Each structure stands twice: as structure tokens, then as C-alpha cells.
Amino acid sequence: DVKVTQSSRYLVKRTGEKVFLECVQDMDHENMFWYRQDPGLGLRLIYFSYDVKMKEKGDIPEGYSVSREKKERFSLILESASTNQTSMYLCASSWRTAPSPLHFGNGTRLTVT
Amino acid sequence: AQKVTQAQTEISVVEKEDVTLDCVYETRDTTYYLFWYKQPPSGELVFLIRRNSFDEQNEISGRYSWNFQKSTSSFNFTITASQVVDSAVYFCALSRIKAAGNKLTFGGGTRVLVKP
Numbered sequence: 001d002v003k004v005t006q007s008s009r010y011l012v013k014r015t016g017e018k019v020f021l022e023c024v025q026d027m028d029h030e031n032m033f034w035y036r037q038d039p040g041l042g043l044r045l046i047y048f049s050y051d052v053k054m055k056e057k058g059d060i061p062e063g064y065s066v067s068r069e070k071k072e073r074f075s076l077i078l079e080s081a082s083t084n085q086t087s088m089y090l091c092a093s094s095w096r097t098a099p100s101p102l103h104f105g106n107g108t109r110l111t112v113t
Numbered sequence: 114a115q116k117v118t119q120a121q122t123e124i125s126v127v128e129k130e131d132v133t134l135d136c137v138y139e140t141r142d143t144t145y146y147l148f149w150y151k152q153p154p155s156g157e158l159v160f161l162i163r164r165n166s167f168d169e170q171n172e173i174s175g176r177y178s179w180n181f182q183k184s185t186s187s188f189n190f191t192i193t194a195s196q197v198v199d200s201a202v203y204f205c206a207l208s209r210i211k212a213a214g215n216k217l218t219f220g221g222g223t224r225v226l227v228k229p
Binding site: 033035040041042043044045048058088090092098099101102103104105106107 | 117119122146148150155156157158159160163165204206208209210216217219220221222
């Protein structure tokens with residue numbers, strides 16, 4: 001079974017802090033994704049990566065950056081956390097071939113106070 | 114631009130009732146893929162089904178069935194004889210055939226609560 005592991009289930013950070021959300025997958029998937037989930041809005045794509053050191057902006061990249069130095073690891077960075085970034089963050093991975101199903105982690109619920 | 118609409122935000126049923134979740138999508142592509150995912154209380158989205166736009170046959174998997182109608186841009190999901198374990202949030206999603214990086218556009222989700 002594919003395993004996508006997000007380092008934290010819950011995080012509480014203060015406004016202005018730099019926040020790192022980590023995600024690791026064990027299936028050698030080429031693609032990795034960061035989504036945020038908000039009630040009524042579903043999942044919205046922040047960034048995705050289709051290879052090491054490659055990244056593309058999703059629909060809502062403002063205020064976020066990402067890093068993919070190794071194939072299995074994809075990090076989401078909030079440079080200066082703000083209260084409107086309080087949300088559930090979901091990491092996912094998939095094979096490169098479209099349309100491979102996405103495999104998701106359990107999510108990180110981030111609260112910015 | 115692509116869009117997926119799940120008009121029902123929450124549905125509550127009693128165990129053994131059938132429940133149908135609506136999904137309506139918008140796309141300019143003539144070929145595309147549609148997905149359903151389930152998110153139980155644990156939080157991890159679980160892939161349920163993928164359907165390409167060429168195949169309008171309905172599909173049944175156990176108590177789950179899907180009705181794809183290209184003419185009305187709908188891909189509805191029915192749970193027959195619901196069980197408490199079906200309580201979850203269900204998401205419909207759309208992907209372009211050649212979507213870079215397999216990007217999905219998700220609907221807002223429908224929360225299903227099955228009461229014993």
C-alpha cells in the first residue's frame with residue numbers, strides 16, 4: 001500500500017512565524033501535491049511537483065512556497081504565517097502518467113493565532 | 114476553466130436508506146476524467162472511482178454505484194443500503210486528460226451522516 005506521511009497532525013503557530021509542513025511518500029511517485037481544505041471550498045491546489053527540484057504553482061500559491069530536494073519528500077513553507085492560512089493541509093502523491101489516482105496523507109490541521 | 118459543483122453540503126440518512134450524491138462539472142475539454150474520493154473522519158482521502166469521458170456506462174461496485182451522464186455534465190454517486198461506516202465527506206473531482214502533473218479540480222464536498 002502507498003503510504004503518504006505528513007509529519008504533524010496538528011500545529012499551532014503564531015502570526016509571522018515561518019512554518020514548515022513536511023510530507024514523505026514511499027512509492028517512488030514522481031508527482032507530489034499540496035492542497036488546502038476549507039469548509040465549502042473543497043480542496044484547492046497550492047503547489048505541485050512533477051520531479052525533484054521541479055515545481056509549479058497551483059490555484060492559490062500566494063503566501064506559500066515549496067521545496068523538493070528528494071523524490072520522496074515535499075515540503076510546504078509558509079514564509080510568514082497569517083491567520084487566513086489556518087486550514088487543513090493535505091499532501092498527495094501519484095504516478096506521472098495521467099490520470100493516476102492521487103494518494104493522500106492524513107492531513108495537518110494548522111491553526112495560526 | 115474547470116469547475117465542479119456539489120450542491121449538497123450535508124446529507125443525513127438513517128442506516129439502510131439509499132443516498133445519492135450529486136456532482137455537476139464544467140469543462141471546455143471534450144475528453145477528461147472524473148473521480149470520487151471518500152474522506153472518513155480519520156482525514157485521509159481514499160480513491161473510489163475514476164471514469165473517463167468516453168465511457169458513459171454506469172458502474173456498480175458492491176453497494177456503490179455511479180451514474181455518468183455527459184449530456185447533463187453530471188457524475189452522481191449512490192450508496193445503496195447505507196451503513197454507519199459510510200459516514201464521511203465525499204468529493205467529486207475533474208481532471209484534464211493531459212493535465213500537467215495530474216492536477217485535479219475538486220468540488221466542495223458532501224458530508225454524509227448515516228445514523229444507526
